[in-house]
Amino acid sequence: MVWSLLPVAALVSVPLHGATSLSFDTPRAFGYVIGDLIRHEVRVETDAGQGIEAASLPKEGWINRWLLLRRVEVRREGRHRILTLEYQTFYAPLEVKNLTIPGFELQLAGSGERLAVPDWTFTTAPIRELSVLRAEGPSMRPDAAPAPLPTLGPAAASVGSGLAATGALAWWAYLSAWLPFVSRGRHFAEARRVLRDLRGLGDSREALRRGFSCLHQAFNRTSGEPLFIEGLDEFFRSHPAYDLLRDEIQDFFLASYEVFFGEGAPAPSFDLARMEALARSCQLAERRRP
Structure with a gap:
């Protein structure tokens, strides 16, 4: 599994009115496969050190059929409120594909000011290629070696051939669910x-x-x-x-x-x-x- 916590690829800082700044810290936007973790960090600095309304925080759980929000954590460092989000992608693409983690809005306690965290797009790829044949093989294969001559008599050979044919037919009937006792x-x-x-x-x-x-x-x-x-x-x-x-x-x-x-x-x-x-x-x- 490729862990997507390293390295940081983007840091977006947005000036606000009531809040001093909002920074959106994201990892690289490429090279993900099914099962990878993606960590985002949102830093909000306010003049009065206001908190974030808990009701406006994203809820842990499935966001859609392929994206799971595993962890939501808020901590305080001075005037900063730091929101850590840990996502996990379960998309299994057939080819390289762009996916988007939806944005959301945070609300400051007291002032009621709403802060927009933008969408984030990343690239995911299949774990293995669907086609591995890159070049044509030789046009002809070597001749097969001749089969050894039977050493049994004609009667024994006929019986053996009949039993082999019967067994092969019974096996094919089993695989095709033709036999009455095979459902x-x-x-x-x-x-x-x-x-x-x-x-x-x-x-x-x-x-x-x-x-x-x-x-x-x-x-x-x-x-x-x-x-x-x-x-x-x-x-x-x-x-x-x-x-x-x-x-x-x-x-x-x-x-x-x-x-x-x-x-x-x-x-x-x-x-x-x-x-x-x-x-x-x-x-x-x-x-x-x-």
Whole structure:
């Protein structure tokens, strides 16, 4: 994880009427990836050393679907009031993208003067490239080595070939869910078995991580590719059977980001029992699809 507390890239000072100055101290505006922390510092100096109305301070919690305000802290140094804000980004872009942390207004106690803290734009990038092929390979591959001649008799070879073909057909039927004893939604059925085995560990952080991982694997296998929160809308369009579970699935992905990237954050409300219930609902939804 790249920590975004270093170095300072911008310091904006704004002259005010009742207040002597307002300084907006920000880090660099580029080079961020999912899970990074971003720290802002607002310094307000007033002639009378006025405080900041607590009701005008930003509230800790989710600002939007990808931005979390983790910490809000106010301290006093002489005539200065110093407001420290710690954000965490959970946006997983497919390419380099500009994002904006919204500004807000502070209100001074006593005078009621309102101070505007501006928006702040930064650049985020994917953790890894989506395409790593930069050059074409050779047009022809070397000839394959000849297969060894069978040493068994014709009858034994025929029986072996028949058994191999039957086994291959049975495996293909299993993967395609053609067999009558193989139901759809098997990926979520496997996730349910893992989640049941995790019950004995309670809702410890390690158990939650393993639970989130196995349910993520079920979504990835169902989708046919790694599935992130930004791709859920497309997932629901291509898999309409899961649309009735949209809110619960979105809550699952948000809670997953808190567990894997929110170090020090409180344990999410998405416990193992809720994961198992979601896996069962997804399994039933897959069975009901046309």
